[in-house]
Each structure stands twice: as structure tokens, then as C-alpha cells.
Amino acid sequence: MNITLRVWRQKGPDDKGRMVTYKVEDVSPDMSFLEMLDVLNEKLTLEGEEPVAFDHDCREGICGACGVVIDGEAHGPETTTTCQLHMRSFSDGDTITVEPWRAKAFPVIKDLVVDRGSFDRIVQAGGYISAPTGTAPDAHAMPVPKADADRAFDAATCIGCGACVAACPNASGMLFTAAKVTHLGMLPQGQPEREARVVQMVNQHDEEDFGGCTNIGECAAVCPKGIPLDTISQLNRDLLGALTSSRAE
């Protein structure tokens, strides 16, 4: 396959950046998208040019490090991570546009690499539980209904890749925040901090300059882990409950 790539190049956080067009030849349909970028970078290195910087780590779809907007879609045309996207999803001769996540809360560090530290700060604000140290409790000491455990687990599969923010027309980080709130809020261990958690995480979310959620659903549609949109509804319910709660702190 021969591919024409339009890639966002930006030397550093303060550089203005621009789109640059590259030809990539002899691409195998079995290559992953990142391997195709590797081929491009080898070529650029041999030609003495600066390779295209992009984030990646596990390359098996579980770490959440990789992520770029491909032809206007976060992680490209398949609902998976960029590393698990293969060139067979494209056709010979295609022109593919590759851009970094675009959000004020995700400033570009270089080329396609963005700083997702805002997600870490949202987790720091409330994504924890108080647990006693010491020996592990018996596995069945605290019963959890199966449906709640499943929902908590589904929410916990969020890998924090940021595709939800990239796809959201408002650049909102609500699906990520809702996944964390749901994950901990469904379990008995998460109850003591439940009210404080949602309040603190929503405040941090807003402080990071993410936009507001308008329930459009693009986030859940592109999420490689299938975090359901209704977690946002659960977050809203928890926040309204916390705001009207009379619990003293």
C-alpha cells in the first residue's frame, strides 16, 4: 500500500505548528498504524529529518498511551486504540490526516504528543479510597451484588487515553471523570468518600479547563474500552445528591 500522510508537526509547546505531507510506500495491510509511523520515522531519520513524535507504550491496547485523531476520529475508523488499528482499515492511495488530541487541558508537547496530566490531577482530587493497611481481608468479607461489581469493573477498564476529550465537541472530560466516579461509587469500599469524591473531581475537571458535557455521546462512541455514556448520568446524580446532602464533614 502507498499512503499519503498529513501529519501535525510542532517543535515544542510554544511552536505554532503546521501540517506536513509525507509519502509512505510499501505499507503492509497487516501493519498497525503505529508501525506505519515507525516506517515513516525510519525513513525520516535516514534522511536526516526529525522523526514524528508520538506517544506509545504497550502496543497491545491496554495502556492508553497512544492516541491520535485520524481523519477526524479519535483513534481512527475502528473503535480501538491507535496501536490496535491496522492499515487494512485503509485503502491503497489514501490520504490520511493525523492530528494530536485537541483540548486546552491537553497541551501539545511535541508533534502528536500531548500532556494528559490534567487526568492525573482529576484522579488525585478524589479517585481514591481510604483502606486500612495490614493483611488482606477475606475475599467474601464484604458482599457486593454481581451487577454492581460488573458495572464497577466496566467503568474501571478506562485506560485514560483521552479519546473522549478528543472526540467531544465541547472538549469535555466528563466520560473519564464519570468512569472514575462510577468505578469507585459502585463498590462498598468507595462509599465513605462518595460525596466528597464527586464534588472534588468535578471541580478539578472544571479547573483544568475542560468543557461542559452536553450528552452528545461522541465520547462513548469512540471509547476503545466501551465506557458507557450512562456513567455520566450517574455522576450527575451523585453530584446533585452531594450538593443537596446535609451530611456534615
Added chain:
Amino acid sequence: MANSTLTKQRSEALGSTVALKSAMAVTGVILVLFLIAHMYGNLNVFAGQQAFDDYSHHLRELGEPMLPHGGFLWIMRVVLLASVLVHAYAAAVLWRRAGRARPVRYQVTKRVQRSYSSYTMRYGGILIALFVVFHVLHLTTNTIHPGGASDSPYERMVAGFQPEFWYVTLFYVASVVAVGLHLRHGIWSALTTLGANRQSRQRSLNIIATVIAAALTVGFLLTPLSVTLGLVE
């Protein structure tokens, strides 16, 4: 850690994006309920001039003698105006925020699953706001009176939607369609914001939103179009 400042955090969260959206959802629900009542009133046109004018007159007498003449109507107006102002204020703040949240735009954008109605919420809202101003000046205060002023609400309406004022009818039709699109996403969004959205209920929520939006669109179109087409004289 943050426990000592939870009171502060809580008051900060009262101004959060989620709180603003909740305010929009609650005021939106009030406005939808009003629209349903308003549509019912409009459809009285098919019962004739007497019934239509009586309905309009009775709105002023509603609640008497416990309320003064026109009292109920004024309570409604205050509630509606407050709802519109809160709704518009929250929308403006969130719109500005969304603009700031993505300072550099994508070169290529693609719609994954979003609906046209979700795409037109903000611009549709502006059109609806302009329409409401015109609509009140036209049929409530009768300041603008295509076809002549009248004390009879029925006559005002019939005069205003005559075929020679096709542009008035056209503006109404466009605005009512905008209301329908606004409600299609708005009802779904309001219910989600207020916490009613669960995966198992999403189909029902979508059906509820579509049915209410479609019913209100058709219901509101019937009256002006019937006049323009000569079915009501």
C-alpha cells in the same frame, strides 16, 4: 486532606459545568411542560373562534377568586421568563467554556454518531429566542400586526397567517422545526443530566424524546398552516 474544605468545594461545585447543565435541564423541563399546554390551547382553533377566544379569556380568569384577574397568567409569565433567562445564561456560559476548551480546532472533523439535532442546539436556541420575541410582539401584545390589529386572539392569528403573509408563516414553520430539533436532543439531554439515563433505558429515553418533539412540532405546525392553506377562516 480535602475533607476540611468540603464546604468550600461544595459551594464551588454549585457553579460547576454539571450544576449549570442541571439548571438548564430543570428550566428546560418547565419550558417543555409549558409548550405542551400552549399547543393544547392552539389546537382550540379547530373548535372555532368562540372556543379559541374563550380559552384565551379563561387563562386570565384561571385561579379566580383566589387569584386576582390575570394573576395566574402573570405568575406563569414570571416563571417562564425566569426559566428562559436561566436557560440562556447557562447556555452562554457553557458555550463560551466549550470554545475556550478547544483553542486549536481540528483540520478534519468527522461525525461519529451525533445527531443533527445535537449539532444545532446552540444556533437553534438563538433562532428560537428571536422567534419568541417576534411571537410575543405579534400575537400577545399585537405590536406587530400583519393583516391588522384586533382584540380577538382568533382574528389576530387568522389575519397574520394569510397566504399574502407567507413569510410570516415561513418564519413560524422554520422556528417550530427548530423547536422540534432542539427538543429532540434537549429532552434526552435533560433526562441524562438529571440522572435518569441508564444503558437499559436509553432506547426508551430516545423514544420519549422523539415522540414529544415530533408531537409538539406537528401540533404547533397545524394551526398556522391550516390558516395559510385556508382550512381555518
